Amino acid sequence: MNSIQSTPIVSLDSSFLESPIPSERQESIVAHFWRSRNKFPKQHFQPYFQYYTEQCRVVYQSHGNGLPIRTHQHIVEIATCVQDGSSRSEVNEFVQKCQWISDTTSQEAINASIDLTVRLLFMLDVGDFANAYSGRKKLLWVQGSMHDFVRETFSEAISLEHDGLRLDGAFNVCKMIRIAGFGVELTCNLYDHLRLRDVDKTVIIFHHASFLTVHRQTSIFPPGLVDETLATLALLFPQGDKEVQRWYNKQDDPEELDKNILSCGMVGRQIGSYRYWHDRLVMLKTEFDRTQPSTISQWWNDRRDGRQWYPLWVALSLTVLFGLVQSIEGALQVYKAYHP
Structure with missing residues (x-):
């Protein structure tokens, strides 16, 4: 170059x-x-x-x-x-x-x-x-x-435990919105990255991936901070995810958006490997895991635990089917009563 x-x-x-x-x-x-x-x-x-x-x-x-x-x-x-x-x-x-x-x-x-x-x-x-x-x-x-x-x-001090937490494929911006009802707010202030605003359950995300990519080759930030921040963006905006891409492109004017956020590279799913953003990731993932769906749409999209999702929707489907059969039988009985 x-x-x-x-x-x-x-x-x-x-x-x-x-x-x-x-x-x-x-x-x-x-x-x-x-x-x-x-x-x-x-x-x-x-x-x-x-x-x-x-x-x-x-x-x-x-x-x-x-x-x-x-x-x-x-x-x-x-x-x-x-x-x-x-x-x-x-x-x-x-x-x-x-x-x-x-x-x-x-x-x-x-x-x-x-x-x-x-x-x-x-x-x-x-x-x-x-x-x-x-x-x-x-x-x-x-x-x-x-x-x-x-x-x-940007302290590397870690104060929260992460035992049992997994940064799986369900942990991205669209799943946060559709499954857990999170709000997502884009920011130009690096210090606010991954901050969870409790009052309205909104996660704030620094989205200037190009700025971060440039500073991989400079020394104005502490060692590892830039790479770690890009890893969190790769986690929340997985490369090749069309749904995430569509969501991001609707968030602001094209000139305000940094399309490089959609190609931040490999995803780091080991939460223990994060230092600067460890505690915020723990708080965010903990809140995401314990939030239960409250609408039919959220229940349908919540596949975080397949062992629960499939039996639930099989049971609901059978319930609807049996209810439909009973309704048809009732209607036939009424019809026969008036038309012997």
């Missing part, structure tokens, strides 16, 4: 709020952001840059013209400092010394610029913005390097 470093140099001095971002500029941005040795097809960029433009809009709406960054180049300069392992305070000092920073720029606006850059680099909802309320714990990077912060955020 060609080196991504061979991408022609394109000016990034255009507004960071432009939409859509021209494909040549997208290539230049990801060359700086992802630092991958390989060049990827342009369609890999499309879902990510939907996220990129949305995050820029959200942060600009929070701070307006007080936000010091004006161009993609400004974001790239901050990103380079973050990627090089600088601490939060060092990144802050770097931004304050940039030529495009005004003497009247507030510290709050500088913090917002840094947090926006981090969001774009890691696809993590870092920072606190007035118009971006999520209802969950905030991710606030206040000290140390961003790499250290990410390692602390």
Whole structure:
């Protein structure tokens, strides 16, 4: 494959709020952001840059013209400092010394610029913005390097037992919906991946498979996190499953969807092999296993235990058959009574 470093140099001095971002500029941005040795097809960029433009809009709406960054180049300069392992305070000092920073720029606006850059680099909802309320714990990077912060955020500590749990073929998004009545919500925030929202029994899934695939070859995430996340996507969106494919394609506008989620490779069914997502998988699978169908449709589709499913539907079929026979016999008796 060609080196991504061979991408022609394109000016990034255009507004960071432009939409859509021209494909040549997208290539230049990801060359700086992802630092991958390989060049990827342009369609890999499309879902990510939907996220990129949305995050820029959200942060600009929070701070307006007080936000010091004006161009993609400004974001790239901050990103380079973050990627090089600088601490939060060092990144802050770097931004304050940039030529495009005004003497009247507030510290709050500088913090917002840094947090926006981090969001774009890691696809993590870092920072606190007035118009971006999520209802969950905030991710606030206040000290140390961003790499250290990410390692602390994604802990490998396991606290739940998984004895008796099997990640079988019935454990995918469509079965969750049809059998157990789960809701499924797609997210662009990696930290929310596999979170089960108890209030409405909705599982949240990070679906940017292309972003993850690119970062298999970078070192901005802890070792194993990217591969493990892709393994969970292969589990929930099994390759070649037409039903899952149809469901995913209906979830949003085509430009928002990352079709590479449907080809994430081999499925890892050993729950003990997961570290970062172990506890969330345990909670999710436990809730899935103990949820009983509540409608005829759910009963019909629930084949998690074939030993129970076949006898149940044989019994129901016989019951319906005998009931039908009795109804016919009753009707014949009534007919004979009036027509001896």
